[in-house]
Amino acid sequence: MAKITINCVINGKTIVETAEDHAALQALIEDVLKDAKATARPAGDWTVRLDGAPLDHQKGLSAQGVAGGATLFFSLGGSESGAA
Amino acid sequence: VRPSDPILDARVARRTFAEAEELYSNRATFASIAWSIAPPEFPELRVDRIGPTGQSLIGVVLHLRNYDFLPASVRYVKPNGEAYGWPELAPLVKSFPDPSGGLPRRRIVEATSTTGLPFLCLPGTYEYHAHIQHRRDRWDDHRGQISLQSVLFNAFDALALPGS
Numbered sequence: 296m297a298k299i300t301i302n303c304v305i306n307g308k309t310i311v312e313t314a315e316d317h318a319a320l321q322a323l324i325e326d327v328l329k330d331a332k333a334t335a336r337p338a339g340d341w342t343v344r345l346d347g348a349p350l351d352h353q354k355g356l357s358a359q360g361v362a363g364g365a366t367l368f369f370s371l372g373g374s375e376s377g378a379a
Numbered sequence: 380v381r382p383s384d385p386i387l388d389a390r391v392a393r394r395t396f397a398e399a400e401e402l403y404s405n406r407a408t409f410a411s412i413a414w415s416i417a418p419p420e421f422p423e424l425r426v427d428r429i430g431p432t433g434q435s436l437i438g439v440v441l442h443l444r445n446y447d448f449l450p451a452s453v454r455y456v457k458p459n460g461e462a463y464g465w466p467e468l469a470p471l472v473k474s475f476p477d478p479s480g481g482l483p484r485r486r487i488v489e490a491t492s493t494t495g496l497p498f499l500c501l502p503g504t505y506e507y508h509a510h511i512q513h514r515r516d517r518w519d520d521h522r523g524q525i526s527l528q529s530v531l532f533n534a535f536d537a538l539a540l541p542g543s
Contacts, residue, residue, distance in 0.1 A: 304408055306526040307401040335524050342532070347412055366411060370532035372503045372525040373486075 299356070299363035303327045306369075316357040320350050327369065336371060344368045381493050382452030382505045383422075387445040392422065395447050398527050399424040414531070422446075425456070426531055428540060434458070436541070437471065439534045441527060442505075450518045451530050452505035454496055455487075465489045465497045472497075473539040486537035499537055503530045 296315045301323065303310045310330050314323045324338040343350050345367055350359050361367065380386065399419040402409070406416040409426075415435065417425040422444035427435040435458040442452040455463040474483035491498040491506045498506035500513075503525035508518040 302408070304405070305528070307398060307405060307528050309405060309408060333524070344412075344532075366408060368412060368528075368532070370529040372521070372529050373501060373533040373536050 299361075299365075301356075301361065302364070302366040304366060304368045305331045305333060309366075314356060316361075316363075317355045319353055319355055320359065320361075321352045323356065323367075324352065324369075340371055342370050342373060344370075380509070382442050382449065383444050385444065387448040391448075392444060392446065396421050396443055398446075399441065399443060402426075402527060402531075414535075424527065425460075427458070428535055428538075430540075437463075437538065439531060441530065443527075447522050450503055450505045450508055450521070450525075451527060453499045453530065453534055454494070455534075462494075462496050464495075468497050471538050471540060473537055486533070499530075499534050501533050501537075503533065 296317050298313050299316045301312050301314060303312050305327060308331070310327055312323060312326055312330070314326070320343060321338055324341055324343060328334050328338060328341070339352065345359065345361055345365060350361070396419065402424065403416050403419050409416055413429045415427040415429050422442060424441045424443065425438055427438040430436045438456040438458065440454050440456050442454070455468055457463060468487065472485050472487045474485055477484050486499060486501055487497050488500045489497055498504065500507050500510070502508070502516060502521050507513050508516065
């Protein structure tokens with residue numbers, strides 16, 4: 296296991312977090328939400344992307360290609376559909 | 380009420396417009412996901428999705444005159460700034476599987492009654508919360524949670540862009 300530094304972009308700001316490279320994304324999300332003071336909605340409501348592709352919250356960071364220096368983008372609220 | 384009606388005191392609206400300016404100040408980071416953020420001019424922020432050859436594929440304009448007393452109003456625009464009508468936008472609109480097995484669903488609806496333009500029908504947008512069908516899903520319950528960054532991701536996610 297190695298520590299990596301990840302740039303997390305949430306609500307327009309970049310927060311730099313340190314995490315174990317094999318840790319589940321979920322743990323990183325919870326840290327980011329705390330640091331961003333964005334805890335009103337649970338971690339499971341957030342979409343986190345690397346290079347535009349959504350990541351699995353339960354899988355490890357390195358297993359999903361998240362390496363040191365990576366930039367992850369956070370977003371919320373895209374799960375409801377409009378019209379059939 | 381239209382999204383451009385001056386409901387919120389302009390001084391307050393300009394203060395909350397700082398969220399748009401913060402996105403712009405972080406534009407180099409967003410360039411890595413092919414977003415081009417134009418210098419914000421109150422009350423609007425424009426973000427373009429850039430294609431592989433560097434041209435704009437489509438733009439999204441957030442109208443923020445009353446933000447965040449009211450949510451952002453979203454419109455899709457061509458590279459020249461003209462708003463998309465439904466016939467032109469429809470081929471770019473993505474369909475999503477219905478989890479209950481019904482017909483695929485779109486997140487962009489043909490026309491809002493206030494402008495006649497297609498609109499993003501998701502929480503966090505003026506057009507969604509002003510729609511009679513969603514009146515019970517109040518913006519008050521989302522304010523401070525769904526940021527402009529999230530609205531922009533949702534706006535681009537609703538599209539299937541060629542060459543993106």
